[in-house]
Amino acid sequence: MSDVQQRIDTLVKGHKVVLFMKGTAQFPQCGFSGRAIQILKACGVSDLVTVNVLEDEGIRQGIKEYANWPTIPQLYVNGEFVGGSDIMMEMYQSGELQQELAK
Template sequence: MSDVQQRIDALVKNNRVVLFMKGSAQFPMCGFSGRAVQILKACGVSDLKTFNVLEDEEVRQGIKEYANWPTIPQLYVNGEFVGGSDIMMEMYEAGELQQVLAGQ
């Protein structure tokens, strides 16, 4: 495992809810990242850890390999890859994301 993969792995495993995104929760730099943050806020997530991939090119590329997922944002809950913005929206509308976040 490369250094960047180890860094990503540590972030994912040491935080309950991690969103790799463009920008920050306060200042999203793309619509998809902004929507992902809004969905998590709507779910009442208080312990969200965000990582701005625009500030770290290694992680920006490495996260795509880590989950074998080509786009950002990427959501991880309890060390597991959940999905990107569209999947988050579908899961939220179906009530599934709330269950994942609640640990059910």
């Protein structure tokens, strides 16, 4: 496992809720990342860790390989890859995301 993959793995497994996104929770730098933050806020997530992929090219590329998922944002809950913004919205609307976050 490369250094970048190791760093990602440590982040994902070390926190309950991790969102790899463009920008920060306060200042999302793409619409999808902004929507992901709004969904998590609507779910009442308080212990969210965000990683700004724009600050680290290694992480930006590495996260795509880590989950074998081509786009950002990426949500991880309890060490498991949940999905991107569209999947988060679908799961939120069905109540599935709230159940996942409650585990």
